Amino acid sequence: MKRKLRDLPPALLMLVPSLGLLTVWVIYPLIKAIDYGHKKCDISSRNCRDVGWDRYFSVFQSTQFQDSLIVSLKFTLMTVPIGLVLGIGLAVLADKHLKGIGIFRTIFSSTVATSVAVASLVWFVLLQPSRGILADMLSDWFPVLKNPGLLNDSGTALPAVALSSIWASLGFTFIIIMAGLQSVPRDLYESAFVDGAGSFRRFTNVTLPMLTPSILFVSVVLTTRALQSYGEIDLLTQGGPQATKATTNIPYLIYGNNSVIHNDIGTKSAAAVLLFLLCLAFAALQFRGFGKRVHYGN
Amino acid sequence: MATDAVRGARKVGRYSLLVFVAVVVLFPIYAVLLQALKSGPDAFDHPRSLLPVDLTLDTIRAAWTEGDLGHLLMNSLFVSSVVTVGVIVTSLLAAYAFAFLNFPLKGATFALFLATMLVPAEVTVVINQRTADSLGWMNSYQGLIVPSLASTFGVFLVRQVFLQIPKELREAASLDGVGHMRFLYEVAAPLSRPTLGALGLFTFLGTWNAYLWPSQVINDDEHRTIQIGLNSLKTPNDISKFNLLTGGLVVAALPIFIMLVVFQRQLVRGLTAGAVKG
Amino acid sequence: MRTTRTHRFAALAAVGLIAAACSGGDDITDSGDKPATSSTTPGDTLAPTTTVALDLLPDCPTDALETATGTVEIEFWHGMGSVLADELQKLADAYNDSQSKVHVTLSGESYEIxxxxxxQASQDxxxxxxxxxxxxxxSMVDTESTVPVGKCIDSSGFDTSEFLPTALTAYSTQGVQWAMPFNVSNPVLYYSKKAFIAAGLDPNDPPESLEELRAYSQQLVDSGAAQYGIALDSGFDSGGGWYVEQWFAQAQEYYADGDNGRTNRATQVLYNNQTGVDLLTYVQTMINDGLAISVGDNASGTDDLLKIADESAPAAMAIHTSAALxxxxxxxxxxxxxxxxxxDLGIGRMPGPDGNPGALIGGASLWPVNSGDPVKVAATWDFISYLVSAENQSEWAATTGYVPVRTDALTVEPYKTILDTDSRFSVAYDQLKASPDALTSAGPVVGPLRQIRAVLATAVAKIFGGDDVKTALDEAATQANNLIADYNTSNGG
Structure with a gap:
């Protein structure tokens, strides 16, 4: 007890910078957003009146929120599993002692150097319908690339954004899984080999279980990114095609330029808090789902 | 055991697969780079040529002037560097408190720290813009920098390393009259140098790539960062500058690609820290 | 123990999400208390019920600049990008160099930002x-943050007789001149003269009515001169929103009640009336018959124009803002x-119902902010009057493709020479000049117009895709009216 009190002054001094910053820029705005969620304000968001906490329910049940929730979930289901499988595939492919393998590893991790803005704009250039390179090369087989363009078609817009996002995350996924693979002790493989396990059996019985911590980490990060993706939507489709709002996910419903709640800080805050709860629920689910199967020993 | 012939064939197969995948992964970058390096008419050939011939730096040069990219890059560099140093300092301090000191409500405080990691930026941005406004920090470097100076991830990471430093070391030092700050500076920090390098690189990249917050807090040419600046090349009101975006993309991506190649080890360490130790 | 609870919570949350996702919902703008919808009959012209008391608005002491000691620093936020921003900077630099009383600093972003x-900013x-x-x-009127330009015009004795009346009317409501028109644009028809010639059409006689537009398109397609007659988009700043407002103006119909919100605060949109249904049915038929092609939301802002230059499946025409010329x-x-x-590029006026000429003011205007410092307000007015001088409007129009806000700018260099040598630059001006000076031609003033355009753009996109016209417009109108009611409740309507 005495020790605790003696350490208190230096501890406070050392914690103040971080604690202060987090309070002002994370905790305070969160509380404030929760509060705004039950208010209606004027165009400058200055004069507000109370409209009741059940506002959260009506926002949640509104058509627009439900639609964007479905877009968010679809986007997550497209990007996370495919991103994971591709990342694992690349890592397994590159986890061999071959001459020049380092070059391939650098190439596979290269997209980690692209930001959301750069990656999205790269695909924006590639997918441009009348002059883009993909339309130019492939539109004979895939006419949608040109008319109306992958990003302009209600059916293909979300998968196209997902493609850009998967590509952008590939480098990150590859690096993590690669590191996970390299920490698998070689003798485990050898004993499996002695037991006569084929390469597929070795992968499912030895590699995958040893990779679970990495896979859990990657899937949590990818899911968070997918649920919070704003930049790629803003740069590629602006939530469109507008006929179906096929890419208006929750962040875009909140922050998009052409959103019906654009100037309504109350509804925006309510939707943002709901997004926060959704992220929490997903994180909890993933930790529970993987939790039992994560293999930490080595 | 496989014969040499089979082994050779397998090797060829594996290399072909590797090359094929590498081409697919690199294609988007290559195509954009090529488009940026060709002059106007050649960039939009039909059918499109993928050969690197008749290259010119004209588009990149035009994008550089038109987008004021030099200025944008300097802003990004400045902001990212300051944030990186700041995060390392705040993380070291807080991590030290959590690892070496005992104080009331330590567990609760640490839990609070971790909980803030779960709050998405999307929730806080609206209000933070208000805060920045009331501090007079709109359109300023403070507005870009200060909110990012604390990193829960950083505190967590450094604490993990500090926990592996034997307690006896600290106790011996304190018997010798070595204060907390000196111990941190002379012993703990140097021992965690690899982790700090990784954290620094990770923070630098994250700040460099930030999109949502800089777009909300900056409204003038003087303080804008490269990520936001690119947007102005995307839909210029003037369609004659149609291809400038590709030039801008090359300029924006190049520094980070170079960093990646030079600091690959630190980057891998930074990225994997969460996975392996989490 | 704790993890089990988290688990249960997460599972519950997931079930809740899925269950809720299945239940139908209301409009997001309904959430919150509901204001009573107004019972105004659409189209009724009423005497202004909410007259603005001019005395209560901030004053514009334009002579305060004389009392200033030293240089007055003023800050100007604009929404111009690329070459437009460069040109504006050039004008500002010349202003700063020409005198020492006022120094203006520019900050540019997109309009939206x-x-x-x-x-979001506080008044300070x-x-x-x-x-x-x-x-x-x-929206700007409702922020109660600006000095009405009309007061500056009065107190300085500024001469507006050379201004285009429609340009001024666009920025006045309820008898108050709120802002100064600066960069004026309107949509015009861009077309390929080559395709016209190939189809046996006169390349100097573009279509003016919607019937002509259809006939031209038919001939272009039938002759094989182009794959499509016209490229249309459903972006909210273009085909999905702004052009519909244009067509209503050309048809001399109100788009919103309260005389387009200019006599009274608007309470509902009128675009789901017969005029609206006819217009969009026309467009839908054009697409269904293969005469028009939709380029979608036009996220890049240039997809429709690029379609004219497309090599494999070009459209011969597109409607686009004159500012891009x-x-x-x-x-x-x-x-x-x-x-x-x-x-090979031809420019014609925007084809519309019955071939009526006319166009709404697009572009933007200048709003002096009420900083509370008379000297700054006076300095701001000095800069505004500089930007809209005949010389500077001529310079601005010549380099950008915007329309000058005043007639005498046409007689001043460099715009004069451009008009003399290239008649394409005068099309936008001519159709604006031909607009009747009526409230139908002044465009709608509605609080959430930006969101209303977005809502209409969704309906237009659905109509392009084959949805029933009346149903889509009715749905959009209901949503728009909700937005207006909600806005008016929160903003002292």
Whole structure:
């Protein structure tokens, strides 16, 4: 007890910078957003009146929120599993002692150097319908690339954004899984080999279980990114095609330029808090789902 | 055991697969780079040529002037560097408190720290813009920098390393009259140098790539960062500058690609820290 | 123990999400208390019920600049990008160099970001002058943050007799001149003269009515001169929103009640009436018959124009803002498109119902901010009057493709020479000049016009895709009316 009190002054001094910053820029705005969620304000968001906490329910049940929730979930289901499988595939492919393998590893991790803005704009250039390179090369087989363009078609817009996002995350996924693979002790493989396990059996019985911590980490990060993706939507489709709002996910419903709640800080805050709860629920689910199967020993 | 012939064939197969995948992964970058390096008419050939011939730096040069990219890059560099140093300092301090000191409500405080990691930026941005406004920090470097100076991830990471430093070391030092700050500076920090390098690189990249917050807090040419600046090349009101975006993309991506190649080890360490130790 | 609870919570949350996702919902703008909808009959012309008391509005002491000691620093937030921003900077530099009383500093972003930053900022951190696009009139009035330009005009004795009446009317409501028109644009028809010639059409006689547009398109397609007659888009700043407003103006119909919100505060939109249904049915039929092609939301802002230069499946025409003309010509001159040169591009007025001429004011206007400092307000007015002088409007129009806000700018260099040598630059001006000076031609003033355009754009996109016209417009109107009611309740309507 005495020790605790003696350490208190230096501890406070050392914690103040971080604690202060987090309070002002994370905790305070969160509380404030929760509060705004039950208010209606004027165009400058200055004069507000109370409209009741059940506002959260009506926002949640509104058509627009439900639609964007479905877009968010679809986007997550497209990007996370495919991103994971591709990342694992690349890592397994590159986890061999071959001459020049380092070059391939650098190439596979290269997209980690692209930001959301750069990656999205790269695909924006590639997918441009009348002059883009993909339309130019492939539109004979895939006419949608040109008319109306992958990003302009209600059916293909979300998968196209997902493609850009998967590509952008590939480098990150590859690096993590690669590191996970390299920490698998070689003798485990050898004993499996002695037991006569084929390469597929070795992968499912030895590699995958040893990779679970990495896979859990990657899937949590990818899911968070997918649920919070704003930049790629803003740069590629602006939530469109507008006929179906096929890419208006929750962040875009909140922050998009052409959103019906654009100037309504109350509804925006309510939707943002709901997004926060959704992220929490997903994180909890993933930790529970993987939790039992994560293999930490080595 | 496989014969040499089979082994050779397998090797060829594996290399072909590797090359094929590498081409697919690199294609988007290559195509954009090529488009940026060709002059106007050649960039939009039909059918499109993928050969690197008749290259010119004209588009990149035009994008550089038109987008004021030099200025944008300097802003990004400045902001990212300051944030990186700041995060390392705040993380070291807080991590030290959590690892070496005992104080009331330590567990609760640490839990609070971790909980803030779960709050998405999307929730806080609206209000933070208000805060920045009331501090007079709109359109300023403070507005870009200060909110990012604390990193829960950083505190967590450094604490993990500090926990592996034997307690006896600290106790011996304190018997010798070595204060907390000196111990941190002379012993703990140097021992965690690899982790700090990784954290620094990770923070630098994250700040460099930030999109949502800089777009909300900056409204003038003087303080804008490269990520936001690119947007102005995307839909210029003037369609004659149609291809400038590709030039801008090359300029924006190049520094980070170079960093990646030079600091690959630190980057891998930074990225994997969460996975392996989490 | 704790993890089990988390688990249960997460599972519950997931079930809840899925269950809720299945239940139907209301509109997001309904959430919150519901204001009573107004019972105004659409189209009724009423005497203004909410007259603005001019005395209560901030004054514009234009002579305060004389009392200033030293240089007055003012800040100007604008929404211009690329070459437009460069040109504006050039004008500002010349202003700063020409005198020492006022020094202006520019900050440029897109319109959208400028709007957001302006609305979010407290009055103290707002600039002294802000440029706002035409759809922001009512919102800006409701911020109660600006000095009405009309007061500056009065107190300085500024002469507006040379101004285009429609340009001024666009930025006035309820008898108050709120802002100064600065960069004026309107949609015109861009077309390929080459395709017209190939189809046996006169390349100097573009279609003016919707019937002609259809006949021309038919001939272009039948002759094989182009794959499609016209490229249309459903973007909210273009085909999905703004052009519909244009068509209503050309048909001399109100788009919103309260005389387009200019006599009274608007309470509902009128675009789901017969005029609206006829217009969009026309467009839908054009697409269904293969005469028009939709380029979708036009996220890049140039998809429709690029369709004219497309090599494999071109459209011969597109409707696009006149502000893009300068850039388009420069692009074609650079030779990027081998099959289409700068001389092959034709410009015609925007085809509309019955071939009526006329167009709404697009672009943006200048709003002096009420900083509380008379000297700054006076300095801001000095800069505004500089920007709209005949010389500077001529300079501005010549380099950008915007329309000058005043007639005498046409007689001043450099715009004079451009008009003499290239008649394409005068099309936008001519159709604006031909607009009747009536409230139907002044465009709607509605608080959430930006969101209303977005809502209509969704309906237009659905109609392009084959949805029932009346149903889509009715749905959009209901949603728009909700937005207006909600807005009016929160903003002292």
């Amino acid at each position: 400028t709007i957001d930053n302006y609305l 951190s707002r600039p002294d002058l802000v440029q706002m696009p035409e759809y922001m009139v009512q 300068g850039g388009a010509l420069e692009l074609l001159k650079s030779g990027v498109f081998k099959q289409l040169g700068a001389d």
